[in-house]
Amino acid sequence: MTNLFNSKLSVINVGVSDFAEPIISYNAKVINVDWKPPGNDEKVARALSLLVNSPEVEEANHKSFQRYLDSQPTLVGVKPASKVIECMNEKTIMHSGPPITWEKMCSPMKGAIIGACIFEEWEKDHKSAEKALESGAINLVPCHHNGAVGPMAGIISPSMPVWIVDDPIHNSTYFCNLNEGLGKVLRFGANDSEVINRLHWMKEILGPALGKSLEKLEPLKLKPLMAQALHMGDEVHNRNVAASGLLLKRFTAAALDADIKSTIISELVDFISNNDHFFLNLSMSACKAMMDAAHGVPGSSIVTAMARNGTDFGIRVSGLGDNWYKSPAPVINGLFFPGYDSTDANPDLGDSSITETAGVGAFAMAASPAIVQFVGGSAADSIKNTKLMSHITHGHNDAFTIPQMDFSATPACIDVRKVVDTSIMPIINTGIAHRKAGIGQIGAGITKAPADCFSQAVIALAKTFSE
Amino acid sequence: MTNLFNSKLSVINVGVSDFAEPIISYNAKVINVDWKPPGNDEKVARALSLLVNSPEVEEANHKSFQRYLDSQPTLVGVKPASKVIECMNEKTIMHSGPPITWEKMCSPMKGAIIGACIFEEWEKDHKSAEKALESGAINLVPCHHNGAVGPMAGIISPSMPVWIVDDPIHNSTYFCNLNEGLGKVLRFGANDSEVINRLHWMKEILGPALGKSLEKLEPLKLKPLMAQALHMGDEVHNRNVAASGLLLKRFTAAALDADIKSTIISELVDFISNNDHFFLNLSMSACKAMMDAAHGVPGSSIVTAMARNGTDFGIRVSGLGDNWYKSPAPVINGLFFPGYDSTDANPDLGDSSITETAGVGAFAMAASPAIVQFVGGSAADSIKNTKLMSHITHGHNDAFTIPQMDFSATPACIDVRKVVDTSIMPIINTGIAHRKAGIGQIGAGITKAPADCFSQAVIALAKTFSE
Numbered sequence: 001m002t003n004l005f006n007s008k009l010s011v012i013n014v015g016v017s018d019f020a021e022p023i024i025s026y027n028a029k030v031i032n033v034d035w036k037p038p039g040n041d042e043k044v045a046r047a048l049s050l051l052v053n054s055p056e057v058e059e060a061n062h063k064s065f066q067r068y069l070d071s072q073p074t075l076v077g078v079k080p081a082s083k084v085i086e087c088m089n090e091k092t093i094m095h096s097g098p099p100i101t102w103e104k105m106c107s108p109m110k111g112a113i114i115g116a117c118i119f120e121e122w123e124k125d126h127k128s129a130e131k132a133l134e135s136g137a138i139n140l141v142p143c144h145h146n147g148a149v150g151p152m153a154g155i156i157s158p159s160m161p162v163w164i165v166d167d168p169i170h171n172s173t174y175f176c177n178l179n180e181g182l183g184k185v186l187r188f189g190a191n192d193s194e195v196i197n198r199l200h201w202m203k204e205i206l207g208p209a210l211g212k213s214l215e216k217l218e219p220l221k222l223k224p225l226m227a228q229a230l231h232m233g234d235e236v237h238n239r240n241v242a243a244s245g246l247l248l249k250r251f252t253a254a255a256l257d258a259d260i261k262s263t264i265i266s267e268l269v270d271f272i273s274n275n276d277h278f279f280l281n282l283s284m285s286a287c288k289a290m291m292d293a294a295h296g297v298p299g300s301s302i303v304t305a306m307a308r309n310g311t312d313f314g315i316r317v318s319g320l321g322d323n324w325y326k327s328p329a330p331v332i333n334g335l336f337f338p339g340y341d342s343t344d345a346n347p348d349l350g351d352s353s354i355t356e357t358a359g360v361g362a363f364a365m366a367a368s369p370a371i372v373q374f375v376g377g378s379a380a381d382s383i384k385n386t387k388l389m390s391h392i393t394h395g396h397n398d399a400f401t402i403p404q405m406d407f408s409a410t411p412a413c414i415d416v417r418k419v420v421d422t423s424i425m426p427i428i429n430t431g432i433a434h435r436k437a438g439i440g441q442i443g444a445g446i447t448k449a450p451a452d453c454f455s456q457a458v459i460a461l462a463k464t465f466s467e
Numbered sequence: 468m469t470n471l472f473n474s475k476l477s478v479i480n481v482g483v484s485d486f487a488e489p490i491i492s493y494n495a496k497v498i499n500v501d502w503k504p505p506g507n508d509e510k511v512a513r514a515l516s517l518l519v520n521s522p523e524v525e526e527a528n529h530k531s532f533q534r535y536l537d538s539q540p541t542l543v544g545v546k547p548a549s550k551v552i553e554c555m556n557e558k559t560i561m562h563s564g565p566p567i568t569w570e571k572m573c574s575p576m577k578g579a580i581i582g583a584c585i586f587e588e589w590e591k592d593h594k595s596a597e598k599a600l601e602s603g604a605i606n607l608v609p610c611h612h613n614g615a616v617g618p619m620a621g622i623i624s625p626s627m628p629v630w631i632v633d634d635p636i637h638n639s640t641y642f643c644n645l646n647e648g649l650g651k652v653l654r655f656g657a658n659d660s661e662v663i664n665r666l667h668w669m670k671e672i673l674g675p676a677l678g679k680s681l682e683k684l685e686p687l688k689l690k691p692l693m694a695q696a697l698h699m700g701d702e703v704h705n706r707n708v709a710a711s712g713l714l715l716k717r718f719t720a721a722a723l724d725a726d727i728k729s730t731i732i733s734e735l736v737d738f739i740s741n742n743d744h745f746f747l748n749l750s751m752s753a754c755k756a757m758m759d760a761a762h763g764v765p766g767s768s769i770v771t772a773m774a775r776n777g778t779d780f781g782i783r784v785s786g787l788g789d790n791w792y793k794s795p796a797p798v799i800n801g802l803f804f805p806g807y808d809s810t811d812a813n814p815d816l817g818d819s820s821i822t823e824t825a826g827v828g829a830f831a832m833a834a835s836p837a838i839v840q841f842v843g844g845s846a847a848d849s850i851k852n853t854k855l856m857s858h859i860t861h862g863h864n865d866a867f868t869i870p871q872m873d874f875s876a877t878p879a880c881i882d883v884r885k886v887v888d889t890s891i892m893p894i895i896n897t898g899i900a901h902r903k904a905g906i907g908q909i910g911a912g913i914t915k916a917p918a919d920c921f922s923q924a925v926i927a928l929a930k931t932f933s934e
Contacts, residue, residue, distance in 0.1 A: 231837040232700045232709050233870065242699050245712040249740045252719050256733040266723040273716045369870035370698040379873050403700065403836035404871060406846050 047462035060299035071293035073286035082158035096154025097309025106310030108189030111437025112153035115191025152187035161207025189437030235368035237361030243279035287358035327450035334445015359412025514929035527766035538760035540753035549625035563621025564776025573777030575656030578904025579620035582658025619654035628674025656904030704828030710746035754825035794917035801912015826879025
């Protein structure tokens with residue numbers, strides 16, 4: 001003891017950093033370790049202790065994970081939303097993220113919905129559209145509640161063409177709108193005539209041409225295509241350049257085979273060639289199919305959706321039915337285009353985090369070192385991120401391998417228990433929208449899911465066992 | 468000293484391993500370091516000492532390297548070889564590698580040349596073709612002597628369509644044949660009717676369609692396209708899947724714009740879509756342009772060509788004119804397709820090692836971790852290989868960056884002095900042909916250039932200073 005008091009102290013302080021201050025004041029060296037007890041509050045800790053090492057949860061998770069692995073999302077068609085999605089028969093618009101009222105919606109989502117009302121010719125101008133929306137004359141429902149997903153504002157209205165993705169293994173069907181490209185586009189809240197005209201072209205020309213082409217193709221299994229893109233530097237969330245190219249190859253061959261005018265094929269090829277994000281909406285549909293397959297297993301703590309509406313960040317959990325567990329959507333501190341910074345940024349937006357939920361996107365970031373140019377970080381970070389995520393997933397998906405990690409499988413299926421227990425939050429590669437409608441994308445970055453919604457889910461899941 | 472004699476010895480033995488034997492016989496631990504004095508023999512060592520630290524060589528290499536960096540290979544057309552390559556006016560066939568007589572050619576090269584004679588309708592059958600070739604009635608010249616390159620046997624005959632690649636900076640033009648795909652193809656020595664029929668289709672349909680499409684495209688700069696492919700997991704020698712896709716995008720759009728029948732566009736799209744190596748021949752033309760730009764600087768020790776004819780492995784050096792320095796072509800110990808092993812393998816073959824000469828291929832292997840599936844090794848090896856090559860190059864090429872190494876530039880322009888000084892041999896990713904004509908590719912692997920030709924070049928370059 002005398003020895004200890006006489007020697008120069010080097011102290012490691014774990015947890016509450018205030019404890020270190022008196023030691024520092026006596027000139028000792030202190031390293032602070034930022035640590036919190038799992039769950040962060042007593043109620044959560046108690047719920048977590050009920051679920052950790054529970055054989056019931058383990059068994060449910062295995063079942064859920066196996067369904068995820070078994071699913072075989074397959075592109076089968078392109079049709080107007082109204083022909084294939086039940087809720088689209090009425091004056092209804094679908095949006096991204098958890099349910100939200102018109103009043104609480106962020107500005108880019110409002111702008112996009114106004115644009116959709118004008119595109120559908122339900123309203124003549126912005127003012128009358130806003131009035132109709134305020135009055136509740138138009139139904140606003142989440143994509144996720146209707147087997148669909150949409151990037152950013154995620155707006156799908158009845159006349160819009162949608163990708164149709166079947167999962168023949170689980171006998172279910174999923175949908176996503178078509179990608180409009182970058183710049184001034186509806187999904188970022190833009191709604192001027194340029195945007196509306198493009199939507200009309202997509203409805204009248206692109207959608208039907210893709211549909212006709214698809215009739216000449218064998219049903220297209222999407223997982224092998226995504227896997228190939230991972231070997232070509234995509235992570236199929238914010239980098240889709242390889243996947244879009246692979247898709248275009250198939251479509252060009254099919255379009256030339258189908259009864260389509262060559263000027264239209266030309267337009268189709270130009271549009272897809274110049275949009276390196278074109279595949280994103282198919283990647284999202286495939287991920288939605290995989291995660292819905294994993295959904296609905298009683299007792300399972302696997303996250304089956306992470307989605308943002310620009311106001312809330314919400315998750316769904318396999319064993320917790322249709323409930324959403326929500327936190328305020330975070331603002332992303334990413335790489336901003338010249339002239340913008342985080343004060344211009346809208347909080348996190350879009351259903352595209354379904355890709356991370358399904359084990360690609362930021363979870364497969366090691367496959368995509370080039371994406372650091374877009375979202376920030378180094379090549380080593382991209383490998384670190386993928387490795388980190390394996391601490392909070394149930395397993396790995398052999399269908400998606402990473403050359404940079406000697407073809408090891410991507411970590412997949414987030415377990416809410418592990419998130420709360422480790423305080424490692426799921427990471428998401430995401431685009432950043434301007435908080436005002438119509439300006440569009442102003443940057444991209446890596447964000448973390450907020451912690452609170454996972455804690456809520458742990459409490460709710462524990463309740464299902466005590467009921 | 469007494470201490471030393473009484474303690475247990477651990478010895479590191481550098482160089483001649485025989486020196487370690489007596490020590491081992493006394494039960495001491497010995498680690499042998501495989502080291503040889505640079506140059507390996509006195510004559511080479513003396514020549515090397517003349518060149519190392521020579522300001523004249525340094526200056527010449529800088530000039531040569533700058534020309535390499537400045538070159539801007541640009542795809543401008545596709546035409547029959549006879550219309551654009553002077554030597555193709557006569558009964559002449561071009562082949563890969565250094566010059567070689569008919570007698571000394573390997574079997575796949577002979578098979579390919581016989582095929583070309585039949586394709587050109589100079590001879591009716593194999594027998595008469597062989598006779599004509601033995602009699603010397605048909606000229607056989609290296610591609611490299613005529614501004615051209617060709618993969619594997621590298622056969623170009625007058626009617627074959629060739630890529631035309633201009634370097635407007637150095638006012639020069641380069642050529643390569645079109646890629647036939649994998650399997651039973653002329654470049655591996657196959658010459659049956661399936662092969663000849665495909666060559667006719669390429670001459671009559673593919674070549675003209677590509678040529679017409681190109682008229683609708685801006686002259687296509689190849690370095691940016693190669694750079695983009697490096698960001699998508701290609702090394703543009705043995706992996707060209709991304710580059711071929713990027714090229715197809717441009718050609719499809721252009722073909723639809725040109726006056727080409729849609730059935731022909733369909734054939735073109737199918738052919739290129741199903742040949743992930745299609746871009747290789749353009750990558751090679753671009754590399755030939757870059758290296759010929761660097762060639763012909765007196766005193767420069769930069770390697771401007773590495774090429775194999777299946778019998779000899781030859782190099783050319785910027786300061787050594789048109790001479791070739793040759794070693795026997797090595798047999799590659801790679802990954803063999805089922806049913807084959809190294810006893811079936813033809814020695815190394817083809818001009819495609821021009822890609823490594825120009826700093827891509829195996830030199831950019833870190834960009835292409837997925838290629839280890841094809842050539843062997845691990846992801847870590849691919850980074851190690853790229854780093855290792857920077858010990859023997861003059862510099863790095865900022866036009867080609869590697870996401871996996873945080874966008875560092877590829878090592879480029881091999882310096883013969885450094886190869887001899889370090890005994891680090893240039894590595895090459897290569898396909899392996901069966902030693903019998905007509906069987907085709909039986910594997911792929913990573914090979915090293917043989918040492919002796921570099922030593923010869925060092926001696927020859929030293930002579931140019933003492934003359």
